[in-house]
Amino acid sequence: MASATILKSSFLPKRSEWAAAARPSIGRQPVAVSFTVRAGSYADELVKTAKTVASPGRGILAMDESNATCGKRLASIGLENTEANRQAYRTLLVSAPGLGQYISGAILFEETLYQSTTEGKKIVDVLVSQKIVPGIKVDKGLVPLAGSNNESWCQGLDGLASRAAAYYQQGARFAKWRTVISIPNGPSALAVKEAAWGLARYAAIAQDNGLVPIVEPEILLDGEHGIDRTFEVSLKVWAEVFYYLAENNVLFEGILLKPSMVTPGAENQEKATPEQVAEYTLKFLHRRIPPAVPGIMFLSGGQSEVEATQNLNAMNQRPNSWHVSFSYARALQNTCLKTWAGRPENVKAAQDVLLVRAKANSLAQLGKYTGEGESAESKEGMYVKNYSY
Template sequence: MMSSTALKPTFTGPRVPVAKSSRAAPSRVAIFRVRAGPYDEELIQTAQKIASPGHGILAMDESNATCGKRLDSIGLENTEANRQAYRELLVTTPGLGQYISGAILFEETLYQNTTTGSTMVDELNKQGIVPGIKVDKGLVPLANSNNESWCQGLDGLAQRTAEYYKQGARFAKWRSVISIPAGPSPFALQDCAYGLARYAAIAQASGLVPIVEPEVLLDGEHDIDRTLEVALEVWAQTFKYMADQKVMFEGILLKPSMVTPGADSSKREKPEVVADYTLKLLRRRVPPAVPGIMFLSGGQSELEATLNLNAMNQKPNPWHVSFSYARALQNSVLKTWKGQPENKKAGQDALLKRAKANSDAQQGKATSTERFRVLLRKHSF
């Protein structure tokens, strides 16, 4: 039987050196392509203009059905003429541009004229307010989930955003939602984050600054720690997918929910606690490159939304921490106007006072909560 060593080949001749190839070895240095879109500079300028000190966004992008509910609350029929009258009241408020830098419109409003013949877009531009547009197509049930929703509207979005840009819009909004009582399920979180990232990439390609809004709904009995836990996961996935889609962070704005307990929680938190938790979320998830964080009021009262915003701006942070409020700016307006032409000026005064109060909060001008409550009462009806 042969040993294993006998199977090994032996070399008795001299070793012949192998000639080295004259070709240079391929470079191992990776080549990175730097993103450079046709609208990059404009996107950055638009985002910075909206995120300017003392300014925030007026969210007036309610669908016709939702606007109808607002009108019904003051006894008005949901007709185009009544919607026009109310939206005209908002966009023609004298001096609004002192406190409002952007207005989110519904598609009807973007193409709508005022009763004097000017366009709603022109009225906003006169005051230096950037017109924006809601581009999602609303929430629908998410199959095989725990009564969760997903946001539709990606089909045809590139064509629609290009047309909105031509009409004068310079930023966009897309709202998805996450429900804490529903879990939330992992695939609902993923769908929310991915949809927002695709929308943001498409909007930027059309010249619109995307407002990214994964709203963590207030529904539920959960405490503030549970809200923070879910919000951290939502924003981790959202930024991951936006990075994958090569979204330019300097040309976006965020519209997060504040970190609060659920609406049915037995424990309410002071503005200082809400501010601490919300800023903790931002510091852990949001790159400083993002120019503006425009919070939604998310079912909070006018008082709560403004007090919480003020508390956040009492603390140092690298962003423009501001507001993108709908009801928290408009509730007093509707109650004052009541659909009566003779109340138009009073309604506009109410809007101006609410905008001024939130502008003060954006700058953290109140030195104490109690003092700010007094300030807010002066700006409220």
């Protein structure tokens, strides 16, 4: 049902064309028939923000790990999970000189949105000075989905409108909501529907409060399945997502997507080449994603830094109808974090590594990445089973 309905509901004409006159009989006044898409008074701003984030040669730095997950990152380099250490690391990231040349948006955790750098400057202001749009993670994490096959759903709709309004006042201009789909666990029809409905409700609420919603149903890498199974699930999930986005009157020109690339399961022995990943992923986009969407900001999902860049580059070396870019967390930060190691004297070296990684993905967004000079560390896989944060 969703697949059939999406063709009617998602590829809608322009708003100026939605009102149509009908003449039922001679002598009667025309009857106006119209559709409604709600983005409130923010519609023009939402479109502008989405296009700014989806600008050529740039992508998103996802630095929205919860404090607990950030603590795990810090523990990997021998640091305690204190606000001071989190502040020092986040300062390193946002203040890297010239970062805005390659990064158009940064997703923040709530603490970071209200935080200052170690020099006392508001992190939001530092990002804006780099021409980077501040974003905010608004979901409240994953919890077990009752009645499903050990699957999960994403909570956080309660109170979202007031929180989104406050985040906008603090300087955020886009939002992120991550839910997950597990292929080994089904996925069940219940889990897919719950994910799609939750994303659609969040997107509508975010737009009503001036935030461009990133729509992210992450299809986890867990499993031994092949690339064809991932492709099949991707089609199913995104058909449901756009069906419910349309049902909730979400303005497609004012959203960004954060899909998983179409790859085999992480435990499958047959690894896909970048060319295969590009072929399957772009085929899924063409079948499910309306061209009105201004930006497709792929997640890395546990791929190595180099692998994520290679796959993005392969997609941009083929014809496609969208701004195909990146929204990476570990695939931008992993080597940077290890280089820093919590030592002040390593800050510049760590920032240099971050810029190298950001530039590589910038080139990949343009289809010009060559892979020259990549370090051994950047080729290390980062897959974690049942990854959540």
